[in-house]
Amino acid sequence: MRTALITGITGQDGSYLAELLLEKGYKVHGIVRRVALEDPEHRMWRIRHLLDDIQLHSGSLESYPSLFSTIQKVKPGECYHLAAQSFVSYSFEDAFSTFNTNINGTHYMLAGIHEMAPKCRFYFAGSSEMFGKVRQVPQNETTPFYPRSPYGITKVVGFELTRNYRDAYNLHASTGILFNHESPRRGYEFVTRKITQHVAKIKLGLDKEVRLGNLEARRDWGHAREYVKAMWLMLQQDKPDDYVIATGETHSVKEFADMAFSHVGLDYRDYVKEDPQFYRPSEVELLVGDTSKAEKVFGWDYNIAFDDLVREMVDTDLKLIKGRLS
Secondary structure, eight states: OOEEEEEETTHHHHHHHHHHHHHOOOOEEEEEEEHHHHHHHHHOOOTGGGGSEEEEEOOOTOOOOHHHHHHHHHHHHHHHHOOSSSOOHHOOOEEEEEEEEIIIIIHHHHHHHHOOTOOOOEEEEEEETTTOOOOOSSSSSOOOOOOOSHHHHHHHHHHHHHHHHHHOOOEEEEEEEEEEEEEESSOTHHHHHHHHHHHHHHTTSSOOOEESSOTTOEOEEHHHHHHHHHHHTTTTSOOOOEEEEEOOOEEEHHHHHHHHHHHHHHHHGGEEOOOOSSSSOOOOOOOOOHHHHHHHHHHOOOOOHHHHHHHHHHHHHHHHHHHHHO
């Protein structure tokens, strides 16, 4: 039986990836903070339905011994390093902890794999935020990086660490440069889920408005369920490499809000307020990815329409809130 280890298994991507690997017959292990083990009801809601089928280990990205011990115990054949402080706005508020968690955590995982499971195939979760102030449109694997946030900087460092372990130690280590991917499991702090949750609340008479930052910022939004398939495919290749994963389409925050409110018969202009307090200190205006390489090398293609993604998120939030009210 193939064995996989996932950091960030309680997150959006980790939960979808765990489901995918279980469907493929893997034995799935995950690293979680001890506080999550002590409070599974609130901290493991995305994987609650999987708890009988996966094995969890207490560990922290800030503790090399805990990660080393888990890698030594599990001896994974594949490792997916998804865990990170991933909320861009928070990375401006506390850059020091973001650097510590994201950069050191990635280095610790790579070092542990190199020492205890050198044949393990390693996946690093890169981000379109690495491109930041973009030098070309669309962005592909050769586009220069120009990160505009502490979070983006940490992902560039993680990318270089991963490539260095691949080159220096012949580790099968790949990076997926994933553009924005959403789902009903997205965290509530992210703008897409913030919008769909407020749409549901407003429709049900529980709220009156939603305050957002730059409505003109454009992103390449896809569904996380599709993107984890690309993660898995990367590690099935004979040679490790780096790949952009995206939809190739771009939409503004305003378009996302318009689509979400329209789905419940409302006009976003009556409820959306642009608020400067939600602007980033340095904005990233336009991100859109070119997935030609992934399509050519391992046949990945994206199949979920933007409007279907938005509607699924709104419908899920309506159902969740109605359930709490009943």
